[in-house]
Amino acid sequence: MSPEPEDDVVEEGEPIEPIEPIGHVRVVYLGPVAPHWEVQSDYGPPEVIEQFRERVLARLVLLPPHDPQFRRNSERVVRDAERENLALEWVLDYGEDS
Numbered sequence: 001m002s003p004e005p006e007d008d009v010v011e012e013g014e015p016i017e018p019i020e021p022i023g024h025v026r027v028v029y030l031g032p033v034a035p036h037w038e039v040q041s042d043y044g045p046p047e048v049i050e051q052f053r054e055r056v057l058a059r060l061v062l063l064p065p066h067d068p069q070f071r072r073n074s075e076r077v078v079r080d081a082e083r084e085n086l087a088l089e090w091v092l093d094y095g096e097d098s
Contacts, residue, residue: 021087023049027056027077028091029065036064044086052084065092 023044030038037060039053059073074090081088 019085022085024087024089025049025052025056025081026089026091027060029093032064034062036060036062048084048086052080052086055080 021044024042025044026040026042028038028040030036035057037057039056041049041053056077059077060070063070063073078088
């Protein structure tokens with residue numbers, strides 16, 4: 001009883017074609033005064049973008065980028081974008097000359 005060979009096996013070194021994102025989202029840091037974040041979108045299904053925006057703002061609502069909790073929550077945002085198949089862009093420089 002030998003196992004049947006699988007047809008969908010990916011060989012090592014064989015490139016996996018990337019899936020085209022269904023939308024684009026930009027998360028912008030607005031500065032040290034709340035609200036800290038704005039979520040913008042260039043394209044994509046409005047209902048998917050709006051639901052994603054709500055989740056992002058819930059995760060980042062009171063967190064500036066230098067807060068230790070920001071790193072954990074931003075990683076969750078990245079995973080959420082991957083699940084939704086959205087291209088994610090971060091803009092963390094709000095123009096302050098430091």
